[in-house]
Amino acid sequence: MHNLKVIHVLAYSGILTLGMLSFVFSKKEKESILEKRKLQENPIITLKSFLDGSWMLKYEKFMDDHFPWRSSFVDIAFQLNELKGIKNPNNARLITKTKDKKIDEKKIDLNKAARDINYLINAESASSKGLLIIAGRAFQVFGGTRASVKSYVDVVNEYRKILPDHVRVFNCIVPTGSSFIFVKEYDYLRDKEFKNIDDAYSLSSPNVINVPAKEAIVAHQDEYIYFASDHHWTARGAYYAYTAYCQASGLKATPLNKMTRKVKRNFLGTLYNLTKDESIKKNIDSVEYFIPSVSTDVKVFAEFASGGNSYGVFLGGDKAHLKIKTSVKNGKSVVVIKNSFGNPFSTFLINNYETVHVVDYRYFDSGLLRLIKNEEIDDVIFFHNVFSANTLSHSERQRIIKNPVSTENSSEKKTNEKKMETKKTNKNSKLELNDENSDSDTTN
Amino acid sequence: MVFSSLIFLYFFLPLNLILYYVSGNLVYRNILLTLFSFFFYAWGEPVWIVLLLFSALFDYGNGILIEKLNNKSKAKLVVAFSVIVNIGLLVAFKYSGFLYDNLSLLINLPFARPEVTLPIGISFYTFQTISYTIDVYRGDVKAQRNPMNFLLFVSLYHQLVAGPIVRYKTIADEINGRKFQWNDFSSGIGRFSLGLFKKIVIADAAGSLVDNYLITNFDLLTSPTAWFGLSMFAIQIYFDFSGYSDMAIGLGRMFGFHYNENFKNPYAANSITDFWRRWHISLSTFFRDYVYIPLGGNKVGKRRMYYNIFIVWALTGFWHGASWNFMLWGLYFAMILLIEKRVLLSIYSKIPIIFRYTITLVFIVFGWSLFYFEDLSKWSTFCSNLFNFSSNQILAFSFDLRQNIYWFTLVILLCIPWDELPYFTKRWEVLAGNQIILTSKIVLHILILIICTSLLVGSSYHPFLYFRF
Numbered sequence: 049m050h051n052l053k054v055i056h057v058l059a060y061s062g063i064l065t066l067g068m069l070s071f072v073f074s075k076k077e078k079e080s081i082l083e084k085r086k087l088q089e090n091p092i093i094t095l096k097s098f099l100d101g102s103w104m105l106k107y108e109k110f111m112d113d114h115f116p117w118r119s120s121f122v123d124i125a126f127q128l129n130e131l132k133g134i135k136n137p138n139n140a141r142l143i144t145k146t147k148d149k150k151i152d153e154k155k156i157d158l159n160k161a162a163r164d165i166n167y168l169i170n171a172e173s174a175s176s177k178g179l180l181i182i183a184g185r186a187f188q189v190f191g192g193t194r195a196s197v198k199s200y201v202d203v204v205n206e207y208r209k210i211l212p213d214h215v216r217v218f219n220c221i222v223p224t225g226s227s228f229i230f231v232k233e234y235d236y237l238r239d240k241e242f243k244n245i246d247d248a249y250s251l252s253s254p255n256v257i258n259v260p261a262k263e264a265i266v267a268h269q270d271e272y273i274y275f276a277s278d279h280h281w282t283a284r285g286a287y288y289a290y291t292a293y294c295q296a297s298g299l300k301a302t303p304l305n306k307m308t309r310k311v312k313r314n315f316l317g318t319l320y321n322l323t324k325d326e327s328i329k330k331n332i333d334s335v336e337y338f339i340p341s342v343s344t345d346v347k348v349f350a351e352f353a354s355g356g357n358s359y360g361v362f363l364g365g366d367k368a369h370l371k372i373k374t375s376v377k378n379g380k381s382v383v384v385i386k387n388s389f390g391n392p393f394s395t396f397l398i399n400n401y402e403t404v405h406v407v408d409y410r411y412f413d414s415g416l417l418r419l420i421k422n423e424e425i426d427d428v429i430f431f432h433n434v435f436s437a438n439t440l441s442h443s444e445r446q447r448i449i450k451n452p453v454s455t456e457n458s459s460e461k462k463t464n465e466k467k468m469e470t471k472k473t474n475k476n477s478k479l480e481l482n483d484e485n486s487d488s489d490t491t492n
Numbered sequence: 493m494v495f496s497s498l499i500f501l502y503f504f505l506p507l508n509l510i511l512y513y514v515s516g517n518l519v520y521r522n523i524l525l526t527l528f529s530f531f532f533y534a535w536g537e538p539v540w541i542v543l544l545l546f547s548a549l550f551d552y553g554n555g556i557l558i559e560k561l562n563n564k565s566k567a568k569l570v571v572a573f574s575v576i577v578n579i580g581l582l583v584a585f586k587y588s589g590f591l592y593d594n595l596s597l598l599i600n601l602p603f604a605r606p607e608v609t610l611p612i613g614i615s616f617y618t619f620q621t622i623s624y625t626i627d628v629y630r631g632d633v634k635a636q637r638n639p640m641n642f643l644l645f646v647s648l649y650h651q652l653v654a655g656p657i658v659r660y661k662t663i664a665d666e667i668n669g670r671k672f673q674w675n676d677f678s679s680g681i682g683r684f685s686l687g688l689f690k691k692i693v694i695a696d697a698a699g700s701l702v703d704n705y706l707i708t709n710f711d712l713l714t715s716p717t718a719w720f721g722l723s724m725f726a727i728q729i730y731f732d733f734s735g736y737s738d739m740a741i742g743l744g745r746m747f748g749f750h751y752n753e754n755f756k757n758p759y760a761a762n763s764i765t766d767f768w769r770r771w772h773i774s775l776s777t778f779f780r781d782y783v784y785i786p787l788g789g790n791k792v793g794k795r796r797m798y799y800n801i802f803i804v805w806a807l808t809g810f811w812h813g814a815s816w817n818f819m820l821w822g823l824y825f826a827m828i829l830l831i832e833k834r835v836l837l838s839i840y841s842k843i844p845i846i847f848r849y850t851i852t853l854v855f856i857v858f859g860w861s862l863f864y865f866e867d868l869s870k871w872s873t874f875c876s877n878l879f880n881f882s883s884n885q886i887l888a889f890s891f892d893l894r895q896n897i898y899w900f901t902l903v904i905l906l907c908i909p910w911d912e913l914p915y916f917t918k919r920w921e922v923l924a925g926n927q928i929i930l931t932s933k934i935v936l937h938i939l940i941l942i943i944c945t946s947l948l949v950g951s952s953y954h955p956f957l958y959f960r961f
Contacts, residue, residue, distance in 0.1 A: 050674065052927065052930045052934070053674045053677075053930070054674050055934065056678045056681060056933070056934045056937070057674060057677045059934060060681045060938065061509050061510075063938060064501060064509075065510065067502035067945075068503055071502055099538050101536060101537065101538065104493075104535050104536065107499070108497065109952075111498050111499050112498060112948075112949070112952035113952065115498055115502075115952075118949055121945060121946040122946075122949055124942070124946035124950075125946040125947050125949065125951075126950065128943060128946060128947065128950075129950075131898065132697070132895060132896045132897075132898055133896045133897040133898055133899060133900075134894055134895070134898075135894075
């Protein structure tokens with residue numbers, strides 16, 4: 049009996065010590081492929097960073113990120129969470145977002161946020177109320193309101209007011225996959241998203257042209273228009289939004305069969321990585337893309353994209369500003385203001401414009417009005433899914449890039465979005481990301 | 493630093509244990525523990541070390557002074573001085589913002605609102621040093637002559653930041669005379685594992701559910717969901733706090749200290765009086781010994797006793813935070829205590845015992861709503877939700893219930909006072925020395941460690957929603 053207690057003590061403290069030693073002596077990776085992010089580096093200690101406690105915070109994060117056998121422990125954690133209860137009908141389950149507390153607690157202004165891409169990305173799904181997994185597909189549960197979408201539409205209206213009359217402004221908001229679950233219990237999710245889009249369009253000023261994308265998508269709702277494992281949508285879904293856009297802007301949509309169809313197989317996207325759900329894994333996606341016959345000066349499709357990165361085939365991922373010259377010699381030019389949801393959509397526009405500018409408002413920071421003026425843009429499209437249209441920090445960001453106080457005159461074409469120094473300090477830019485939901489809920 | 497972190501489990505603790513047991517001499521060991529405690533404290537708040545040092549040295553001096561003064565009334569002055577300075581520190585760092593806000597409602601204050609951050613653990617260690625000087629004055633304990641030893645008592649990282657409030661007399665002898673026993677260490681590991689499990693597996697999981705109901709979907713709550721959310725908070729706060737106390741007690745044992753129990757199955761209380769004998773015992777006994785009894789306790793007239801009860805409970809509530817709702821929370825219990833004494837106890841004796849437990853539990857859980865909402869207007873909205881019986885069905889509720897049903901069962905099992913049921917304690921005594929039981933304990937504790945490590949590592953897993961290419 050006494051011996052067992054000695055074993056108890058030695059085994060337990062032995063494991064703790066072993067953990068310590070393997071952390072100290074393990075090889076430290078720089079990036080996580082699975083999480084698609086840079087891991088925390090070993091922070092350098094200075095008197096200042098020690099006294100204000102920031103070194104400790106970083107060091108803890110460093111340890112979290114480089115803990116020995118990290119991926120195995122993460123897998124165990126996911127499996128443990130499955131053990132907490134029983135599955136729902138249709139194998140549905142709801143995963144409420146694991147919030148990054150460190151971000152939550154801090155009140156941050158957007159200039160700081162723009163510098164740290166983590167904040168923006170975190171905010172991307174701020175209007176999401178969790179993940180619903182059902183029948184091998186994952187969906188984000190929408191939580192936006194009329195008030196939260198209004199702050200976005202206000203920004204579009206502001207642009208409309210400032211821009212000269214000959215520039216057309218389009219507002220295009222598309223639903224997400226959770227509008228297309230087709231299980232009666234969750235029909236209310238569709239109602240919520242659709243109502244929000246209708247609200248947004250009714251708030252647009254009369255001179256803004258609303259794109260009736262959701263109607264066009266609904267007409268093809270039985271097709272493969274949303275991924276099961278990713279929060280983005282397929283090029284096919286984007287194509288129907290494109291047809292709606294053509295209709296609204298008086299263009300002739302190029303039929304799908306006039307383009308070259310290609311497919312990338314074995315795509316497990318972000319929602320799978322977030323949930324590690326086996327049923328989704330069985331339902332593995334593929335990324336279909338359509339190459340227009342029009343020739344372009346820059347590559348529009350990054351055909352080397354593969355596996356979990358396959359969605360990057362469209363425009364090669366998110367760039368602050370991409371300018372595409374096409375062989376359509378009609379003198380027309382368009383700018384799409386978008387996040388990654390707009391990438392496949394943008395690829396279709398090269399069928400109809402001589403110049404296509406694609407601006408990712410999250411990374412672009414050199415003055416949108418100036419771009420529109422200098423490049424003599426004819427059409428401006430604000431392209432959003434219903435989540436990002438309801439995310440306050442994103443609306444605010446689009447307002448800020450309208451006319452930054454001081455802009456650099458060097459190269460606008462920034463392909464490296466990591467270099468995101470914001471030079472302007474805008475009074476309006478103060479924003480508490482964590483208050484987004486409560487803001488929109490109470491001001492309604 | 494907190495116990496439930498990788499840095500503590502796989503860096504601080506093993507390093508501390510190794511260095512501690514490598515140094516054979518108790519004097520070195522005490523110095524080492526003090527240094528580690530300072531490091532532990534500095535991990536979050538390096539600057540406030542100064543305050544901790546001041547507080548410790550100040551009452552170290554007071555203790556000796558009180559003992560040296562033969563004159564009782566002079567010694568009393570020193571005690572009063574010590575209490576005033578300690579409470580003064582607490583007021584300055586914890587309550588100054590609150591006082592400013594409330595005073596400025598009445599008069600125009602000529603200065604700006606003091607923005608002080610709350611130094612971690614100040615509510616605990618000021619109370620520890622107060623109890624020390626009073627105990628020396630009362631002659632319950634001898635003053636500590638060695639400043640290093642006293643510093644160890646005040647800064648000991650086991651209980652420094654989140655309790656229990658360990659009194660000097662509890663560990664006075666152990667500071668200089670504790671002995672190593674494998675049995676202590678082994679039971680310490682068991683206790684620490686239990687605490688870790690309570691904190692990470694129960695409290696943190698309950699916490700994420702609380703956020704869903706009491707923050708994000710707040711405006712959509714109906715009666716069952718509001719009660720569900722509130723119960724989750726009740727689970728979170730109990731398992732969080734008692735888990736922390738368990739870990740503190742367990743760590744103490746690993747180093748040969750024996751702290752008093754802080755929680756004893758509080759949700760199995762059969763009255764609110766009983767609840768406060770089971771909940772945060774080190775705090776309620778502090779107020780009992782240093783406030784309630786000096787005020788006359790219950791050996792006074794009825795009216796005076798009620799007055800004493802209200803004072804003590806207002807203070808108890810207020811200790812938890814600088815906001816009116818905490819004081820109201822305390823007064824809420826004072827009120828129920830009075831109702832119990834006058835009416836309820838006689839009713840309880842006439843109804844089946846199960847109702848008695850249920851009513852008490854409902855009182856407790858409802859009380860947590862006052863604790864949770866610092867904004868009283870929010871609280872009143874929430875209360876209207878608690879009794880809103882419209883049929884606004886919420887998806888998340890049925891999901892959460894089903895998805896967590898086994899976890900939920902586990903929580904209930906852990907709230908049952910097994911150690912108070914003679915049927916089980918008798919059998920446990922027989923089994924306790926059994927080889928198989930001991931072996932499975934070892935396995936269980938390691939299993940808990942692996943589970944908790946996974947969940948800690950898992951919570952650092954943040955894949956990007958929008959990747960860049």
